[in-house]
Amino acid sequence: MPELPEVETVCRGLAPVLVGQVIVRADVRRKDLRKPFPRGLKTRVESAQVTHITRRAKYIQVHLDNGYVLVIHLGMSGRIVFHPHDYRPQTHDHFILHMQGGQQIVLNDPRRFGIVDLVAADDLESHVLFSHLGPEPLSNGFSGPVLAMALKGKKAAIKQVIMDQTVVVGVGNIYASEALFMAGIHPEMPAGAIDAGRLETLVSAIKTVLKKAIKAGGSTLRDHRQANGELGYFQHSFSVYDREGQSCGTCGGRHKIQRIVQGGRATYFCPQCQK
């Protein structure tokens, strides 16, 4: 469940359960996901107290009182779910935190594209996972002029460019299509050819769609759940994503929503509303 709104929702759900709590045991059930688990993961996490939780791009950052930050990325299929103390691990449960309060925090990731890492708090921003990242989309650091600078001279399609985490973080395949629809911009438009006014509109659209999705608890595809067991419901608000052939709710449906493939990923758009 991994674009910015889903990760933000997970962080908000984790905070009340983790912050102030001691991790009494870490169950490391394999040696790697997309990357090897860090050395000393188990010993450095066990008996540490969680001080606070932050998010950077699509990474969850669990800050510990021993100077380390537990970093988790959910990849394509990763989920974090709470279970009571007597829970028995299931297939694809790769990493489990046993909390003092008795709850288990379970990372389940069938495709194993996720990441678990441990970083010294002092080196967090300069760490290789974070040093190359662009601005947070919901911060003042992401604006029309900043985006214009990043897109200058780029011939690549705008859809692929706003998914480039060095340009702006957090925008994935769903919200890229949704934001471009909201901004009325064709996904295949060369990024560098879009004028300043339309980029301003695009920045606003990205911020708006991400905020709305966070408010809705993210999107829940294929029947999966958020950490607290509740379902996000933004998927009911998709304007174009996964709606190929359906009529567009804005122009009334004389043209149907189209699906194309860009960089190997599905893109959805309305040929009438997006130019």
Added chain:
DNA sequence: CCTTGAACCTGCGGGC
């Protein structure tokens, strides 16, 4: 420098 494509994995749904 840029862009494109493949690779990493498992599971599910559709079509035959």
Added chain:
DNA sequence: TGCCCGCAGGTTCAAG
């Protein structure tokens, strides 16, 4: 029913 194919919310690395 069962098999095969395509597809899935991300990131990285190699090749052209």
